[in-house]
Amino acid sequence: MNNDFSELIQHIDDKFTGVDRRFDDVNQKFIAIDRRFDGIDNKFDAIDKRFDEMKSDFNNLLTAVDTYAHKADGYFQEMVMLTHKVDRHEKWLLEIAEKLGIKLKY
Numbered sequence: 001m002n003n004d005f006s007e008l009i010q011h012i013d014d015k016f017t018g019v020d021r022r023f024d025d026v027n028q029k030f031i032a033i034d035r036r037f038d039g040i041d042n043k044f045d046a047i048d049k050r051f052d053e054m055k056s057d058f059n060n061l062l063t064a065v066d067t068y069a070h071k072a073d074g075y076f077q078e079m080v081m082l083t084h085k086v087d088r089h090e091k092w093l094l095e096i097a098e099k100l101g102i103k104l105k106y
Helices: 002-037 040-100
Strands: none
Touching: none
C-alpha cells in the first residue's frame, strides 16, 4: 500500500512539474512582452512633442492666413473706393466734354 502512494505522489509531482514549466514559459513570454513595451513611453512622449509642434505650426499658419485675409479685405475695399472715384471722374469728364462740345471716343 505504501508503494501505491509513492506512485501517486510521483504522478502528481510530474503534473506539478509540468504546470511549473508552463508557468515558466508564460512568465518568459511576459518578460519578452515587457521588453517590447519598455521604450513605448519614450515613443509616446516623442509623438506628444511632435503633435505640440504641429499644433504650433498650424496656429502660425492660421495667423498668417488671417493676416493675409485682413490685408486682402482692405485692398479690395480700397479698389472699390478707387473704382467709384474713377467712375465719378469719368462722369465729370463727360459732363465737361458735353458742355464744351467735344465728342469723346472710347
